[in-house]
Amino acid sequence: MTTTIVLQQAINGIVLGSLYVLVALGLTLIYGVLVQINFAHADFVTLGAFAAYFFMHLVGLGYIPSIAVALIVGAAMGWLINASIFTPLRRKNNELLPLIATIGVSVMMQNLMLAWFGPIPYAFETEFSRHVIRFAGIFVSWQNVIIIVVSALTIALLYVFMKFTFLGKALRAVSQDRETAGLMGINPNFLIMLTFVIASALAGMGGAMLAPVLVLTPFAGTSVIVKAFAIVIIGGFGNVEGTILAGLIVGLIESYTTQFLNPGLIDIVVFALLLLMLAIRPTGLISERREENV
């Protein structure tokens, strides 16, 4: 009985963790390349969820195509916020200003969505939500299977992109040394834009994947973003592998805290882990450290 529960909670945790990874990866990518935090990232998630909802309900092509639509909507938002906020502020070379600006954008987006979509939660039902696989006391809904599969595929695709394509390598180069990347013939501005688009596309897609899980209101993304920040730090800012690992860990913490402690304590446990991480390994789970040159 207990092993079943532990196993079941592991599955629950991994499902949730893979969703967090999708959201946190975007934050990490942006941080890696720009050393900036985008607070509006959460609202891209929400927007992606709504895009998927309305596409499903107005166009009626089913859930899977709606994920693609959410991805595109997220990408477009990423492009927009990069062009309107980060590009003009990059010249000011200040780490605070873009952060505050994105808080402003976040307030604006949330309330615009509130005006358009209203506060009453949308029931996001997909054709997979109600089908449950049961095996030896373990249950998984098809929706969750899709979440795991799509997340794993996305992460794999992203990995292939970063590892094996020229653009992906260029992107990593830009995050390590923007100036030298320029010497290679790489246009850093283009790649920063690309990073934003990819990160936001992930957020949008994350939204579509989260939509059946989330309580879908204009404030839905906010509930995820604080944890996403924790994941990004636990994984090490700008570190993709660390973020994936940390995302899964936080997902597991959430399910095991629920099982053995109390769901009210989830945030305390997650952020205690965060502070512990910062105390013992300030650069994250998988460390990349450089000496300061004086």
Place this chain on the structure above:
Amino acid sequence: MSALLEIAGLELAYGQVAVCRNISLRLDRGEIVALIGANGAGKSTTLRAIAGLLSPRRGTIAFGGRDVTALPSYERSKLGIALVPEGRRVFPFLTVRENLELGGFNSRKDPSTLKRRMERVFAMFPRLSERSSQNAGTLSGGEQQMLALGRAMMSEPQLLCLDEPSLGLAPIIVHDIFQTIRAINAAGTSILLVEQNARHAFETAQRGYVLQTGSVIASGSCATLKRDPRVQEAYLGRTATRR
């Protein structure tokens, strides 16, 4: 011979602090030209301006007869300017092979050319081939310098700018590096060299420009420069003669 690089009246500054006041120089196709001077004279800054990392306050940079003053670094790279920056600046968390591939970013759509170039670089520096799947950050100083040089060569530039290639390297390695530099030049690449090691600079280059506090104070063939007292002064300070 025609001028590959022609710089006129360059004034460069970081923020409000002027570093170079009036730099004019010229480099012909096939030449190795050395820029020499004491620390802080503005040598590296001049190279950065040539590569497009710093836009000048005043003055022009022409490359292959075309005014490139306003072009960003990645556009200049496409025209055939490559810079091996001070401190090598390899991408530490990319493998050696990935570093090299990025060096050939401009030819990314032509895999066969890239393959040929990479083989050439590996032939030049067999050590790199042995370590091709290692992260560049784990290489020794000398190996990083080889990588930086190889990476620059991956674009088969017309002009290769080298910023202190001997910095912090053991003599044997420095020797090797300079041999390679000469070989690269012999194969047709023009080279602009900033070097603190006077012997190597003068042994390698045909002509030189001497910089002092941001201005060119002497120029000419290396043979004549070697004997010019102003060179010793600019390079090493007025020597102990005054005592």
Place this chain on the structure above:
Amino acid sequence: MTRTLRTLCTSVAAIGLLTIGAVAQAQDKTIKIGALFPMSGPGSYFGTQDKQGVELALEQINQTGVNGYKFAVHYEDSACSPLPATQAAKRLIEQFKPDVIIGEECSDATLAVMPIVEQAKVPLLNAGSSSIKITQPGNPWTFRIMPNEVMQGINLAENAYRRMNARRAVLLFENTNAGIGNAQVFKENFTRLGGKVLAEIGFGRDVNDFTAIATRVAGLGEVDVIPTYTLEGQGLKITQALAQAGVTKGGGGNAIQIGTIWLPFGFEQKAGKAALGYIRIVQFDPTDARPVARNFVSAFKAKYNTEPTHLNAHAYDQIMLIADVVKRGGKDPETIREGLAATKNYSGVTGSVEFDKNNQNVKMDTIHYMETKPDMSWVSLKWN
């Protein structure tokens, strides 16, 4: 600089006063109703629906007026939070000078507003906050037409124990004033009767995935009832997760979810098969045969083209009760307060109203039990 700012503030304040004043003085004989609803943030879930009910009621009573009075409503965003609610209440009282105030939904906000209305001597009519503190001790200026957490909790616990023969319960509740309060009352009464509470699982409003909670409930062994105190959004997720985990009837288990009036009509349709067997208290029953309910439902559908919720109904009832008080002679804050206190057997959409000495509605016909059938329709359980 400072002087400019002060001038600026004064002029802005003046403009504000003028606009509000203009609305207020449009009619000579007007009963001014101030509405404190959460209209920003997640709490706007309540405000939006409240507003619909109010608008419908206004439309109806202003066609003819009552005793020659027309009704005007001014909304302020009280944001479901003490300080904003205080600010909103003061602004409302100062600038709109209402004869009566309706709202807030969240107990914290209502409790924060109560001293202010008492000081200003303006009656406050509440229909959405369940905390017992609002009417115990309460104050003479605050009235509540909804049954409080104690009334609901005792009733629910007794019915669960006696009629459903439940002995083992698991409490699921959001970590809010109302969630905790309701769960505690149930627990006290259920254990007093001899039942056993196997687990109390509270969770924040930011918890999304309830599979983990459902898994935990499933691991607790035999469970008879699961009293659940959440809003619609999380409620849907919980019901589906419990069914998935095979805990509740909807998922082939034996446990039955029970709950208070928080969930809107239509919840079962949204939740689907998972909601099978759900038994809950509703205050507003759209199948209610009384004419007042019938008229409300049809008028609401005509105006908004959607089924009304209990929030719509409560807001509607608040206005209609005020209209009734005006009919009985209420014309200013003091007389409206007296009128409210004197209410006897007023029949509203959500049931009848009669206040005790603490101004709590004591009519138990506001507590109906409904059970969800396999076709997702409701059947009334007539447990009162």
Place this chain on the structure above:
Amino acid sequence: MSATADGAAGEPLLRTQELQKNFGGVKAVSEISFDVPMGAIFAVIGPNGAGKSTLINLISGVYRPDAGSLSFDGVDLSTMPAHLRVRFGIARTFQKIRLFRQLTALDNVIAGFHVHHKIPAWQYLVHGAAFTADRRRCRDQAMQLLEFVGMSGRAHVPAGSLSYGEQRMLELARALATKPRLLLIDEPAAGLNAAEVDGLLDRIRSLRHGGTTVILVEHNMDLVMNVADRIMVMEYGRRLFEGTPAEVQKNPAVIAAYLGGELL
């Protein structure tokens, strides 16, 4: 003129033993031992990347040594944090200029008085007579220091807007504000023109007359040969040679390694 003879007799002001510092497997400084006598001007030369700046960073406390020890006036410095070393009388300038760019030149120097304020703590909140006196004293002394480095006319210019040479001089003035017994100067002549170098040379000499011991890292041989009592030559993190200027100039290994052989 040379203080070497007197200084060698007494206890050295600074003594380093077998100092070692690694960066990711590279030995930036290895097995460096030397003594700096009281009142001496001790120069460290060597090619770029030889480990000179790392040595300065070890002495000033920016880095902790991986092995070896260093003591100042008999006090062990090995584990002492940088800011405490200042209280013992060690000050420094930086190779890559690190001024407070947004503060004026004057305020940069005043910031250097940090360890020398002697006012009761409450007067930080209620500015009384002692506070005003201290302010005036700091201001006056700061102006004197600016005058010393020839910058009294630029006192109210933000440091970031000063010319390169001025910034170097301002760093020197700021370091002097801490009233050091040992001053570490890292490439002060880099980017200076000949006239400025002359001025620098005079200032270093007058510092020595004032009793300050100086460790000078420099490429400018003119400067080094003219002011230094002793010179240590470094290469690849190791000590290649140590001696008087005359000895250094004659040593063939030094000439080969640093000066580029045939050039001189």
Place this chain on the structure above:
Amino acid sequence: MSETVFAQQWLGKATSSRARFLGYLTAVAVIVTLPLVFNDTYWRTNLTVCAINVLLAIGLDFILGYAGQLNLGHSAFYGLGAYVSTLLIVKLAVPFWLAFVAGVAFAGLAGTFLSLFAVRLRGHYLAIASLGFAVIVHQILLNWISLTQGPLGIYGIAPPPALVVDGTVIADFRNLTAFFYLVAGFALLSFLLLSQLVRSPVGETLTAIREDEVSAASLGINAAAWKVFAFGVGSAIAGAAGCFYASFVGTLVPDAFFITEAFNILAMVIVGGMGTLIGPVFGAVLLTILPEVLRGLGDLRLVVYGAALTFVVLFIPGGMAQAANAVGERLWRRRSA
């Protein structure tokens, strides 16, 4: 960054001590007259909220603008001040002013503790660590029900006891005007002390740390200790704001100290102009009044608020201090021309 520099120069240096004295006199006059000009309870409430927010903003500015530490968790200290003082009053019947001191001290100690822990962290790491701290504090307030009542809240918190001298009531804090004078007076005093502090060597020390810690260490500055000090002072001031909040609103629930509150305070500092003390004062006033003034816009009020915040950052990155500076400079130029 350069915009803030100009603002600092103009606002910080160009004022002589006489001008400052006149400034404080004006401030006192403004504080005294404000409740007389705005003579309804709604605006008097807003005035007090402004004064509370001014306290929060100058406290954060001291940490952020002067010591250069990106603190995203200011709401935690605000909440700790509120809860500690209130719990002492409610549970142990401690006299208000003693509880006030305890609340301030506890918040200050919490800030010191966080800072000691986070002293190695820089930039965004510190930002997220402080954010994490704020999340934890909020969650503890929410979950430790036996102590804090959690979401059930604490109600009917009394205002500070009336000020009585020789049997005559001088100030009864149930009166809004008196309460405003109390908080505004405290804010003015805090401002005065902070301003004295930043114009003393402490100001230079903190600026030096903000600009370059390595360089500061080379001047004997113990950056870690001073950063902890600044954090402690800033969070203690937030604690004071919390004590006032509790006794002013009379109701205490943990959600009042959710992390969005920290963002609001941060926005006040930025919009006002960080690194100047006077800027955040106006930033706090503006961002407290703006949402109230925008109430007329109904649903779109927060959209406009968000847009305004973004706009300020994009076009006036030095905040109101920069704008005032630009205007002042232009006027000065015109006069001298």
